[in-house]
Amino acid sequence: MDLAFTPEEQAFREEIRAWVKGNLPEDLAHKVHNALRLTRDDMQRWAKILGKKGWLGHGWPKEFGGPGWTAVQKHLFEEECALAGAPRVVPFGPVMVAPVIMAFGNKEQQERFLPGIASGEVWWSQGYSEPGSGSDLASVKCKAEREGDHFVVNGQKTWTTLGQYGEWIFCLVRTSSEGKPQTGISFLLIDMKTPGVTVRPIKLLDGECEVNEVWFDNVKVPANNLIGEENKGWTYAKHLLSHERTNIADVNRAKRELERLKRIAKAEGVWDDTRFRDQIALLEVDVVALEMLVLRVLSAEKSGKNSLDIAGLLKIKGSEIQQRYSELMMLAAGPFALPFIEEAMEAGWQGDYPGGITANAPLASTFFNMRKTTIYGGSNEVQRNIVAQTVLG
Template identity: 45%
Template sequence: MELTLSPAEQAFEAEVRAFIGANLPPDIREKVRQDRFLDREDFMRWQQILGRQGWFTGAWPREHGGQAWSAMQTIIFNRVAGELHCPELQVFGPAMVGPVIYTFGTEVQKARHLPAIRDSSVWWCQGYSEPGAGSDLAALKTQADDHGDHFIVNGQKIWTSYAHFADWMFCLVRTGREGRKQEGISFLLIDMKTPGVQVQPIRMLDGRHYLNAVFFDHVRVPRENLIGEAGRGWTYAKFLLEHERVENANLRFITQELQKLRRVAGEVRSGGGRRLIDDPAFAAELAGVQVQFKALEIGLLRMLSDMHAGAPAGPGKSSFIKIRGTEIAQRITELLVQASGPDGQRYQPGPLLGAGDDPLIGPEHALGPVPSYQFCRAMTIYGGSTEVQKNIMAKHALGL
């Protein structure tokens, strides 16, 4: 089952394919295709190419400098980007804090931050999770004391993706303790170069560095960096989380990994010489995950269409998309590990991290599946764990 494209959508798909084919740097394409480590310069180089085309923030409204992409155009772009081995876009700016700023920010904040998000000259990170305040985000303790024209921030964030690359952080902080715990939270924009901000790396099992702990020691944040009203940060955070869970549908990643899985299954042969794709059990698993992905695309299209029409995504809908997207991505990485067999068990940090001149041992396709599988175990935890998302769905969709 394929989504039917109108003539205009077919023309847009052709335009996206032509643009990516002509403008994606070959060295970046090969890194993505071979599961090699990407550094900050790789991500920024590609995102700035998209920014000059107006496509890094293609879904933004035109009044804020976007292209006002339809729901289908957003899906088309992500699908083609996955097929053509584009890097995962760092969406903290365009899909998370950007919509918060243009929806709730002041004109000064919009003028200062939106242009730098559109052209990807500034990298943002997300300061939400804390030790003891992950899925229960409202339990956060990072304190921002009000000193009139500025706040003094003390505390810690953890599991902060790419904080070591980031120029700015959007951060939830506690500014009050009266009433419900959600009522004392505010939404601050913090320059990562501010004295007192310390980033501590958290290395992954395979040696890669995505995550960090971030410490704030008497960090002075100007009041002009407060989004909206003090104490209403929970409202802005819920708005952002709906967008984050849409991004966690992982369209580009799933498209890319499915394409890889089909290719590997067509190359790998069993001891009897039969291709893996011709094994009925494996072929059934592959077909099953492809059907699930098509159903996810349709569900996402419905929700994006509602959002483009001005209706909120709704916590139940966005939770469903998040759960299914992450579970499908995890299942594909499991199948890739199975398809790679013993070749995938070799740990080759040189080729994987792009360090040194160590030659690749074994087939190219076997380098990345195990690290991807290990990293994707976290998908059903970050952005709101699956268990919490199911509780949200039970409350909002079923009234339980």
């Protein structure tokens, strides 16, 4: 296993770095580096910039309009975007549902849905979790009954991230109650402007509505919005979840936030505390180890070998690292981590206290928000069981 990048890959990195530097709006980079609120327009603006270049679907093959990059090139692109302070691409369209449409959708569906995803024009949401179905997705109850050339959908989805902005949502729905729970699930694409769809934002402790409830009340969905075969949705869901769990690991964002942690520690005067610096060093070792794990997978792909099924491992370690760096930032800032007045932050008022920096202001809310990372995408407890069975034997 050779983890060194080739001269061609290094040249590719330089090309990406130069392009991002020339095209990433400075106001967006400032917000990302200082963890300030990103609006829908902020996220959509960067998505459309990438879309115009043909890079929003940077993991797509050429046959579907992507750049056809290797796994290593995709990694380098994501790393350079993260380190430059680019907003994270909202993954539900280009990273999650698009590969499912490519792999299991028919030609008409591919021609209908993929262009809007690739351009960044259409905002997609994910309809998986329900009040009683999280890590155990096979227990979903949201029902879709076939009536001629359409389905009638009734039920509820919850924790739908940024669902208030959604224009389309891909859903796991129950189309049969016979046999094992997994065998009665279908994968359905639903226009969120359809009568009967109601989105109810869930206000979190920080005052934001990052997640939502989505209700379906006799929603009529054309049968040609069904991906693949009826009752085969569990197979398609597993294909998608491997993309989600790798995405949650997000080693590139961890590297950027590690540098932010160091900046905060120095600004707040705790950098010289040897014990605190030891904790930063331990975190950095884990970030490097996670990166090596990612590169190991990429190296296996590059050589044509089958890598271990370690999406769960990446998710476990990546989510724990996110919690640790948010906790250390809180400890570094001390009481200055507590204020969270969005309007004051955006006006710059909370950056003026002695020794304080603007980036400190949202630290408390970020810390609490990160508690979810070990739960969503399949809880870490469940992931450890899966890893034990499939990787360790």
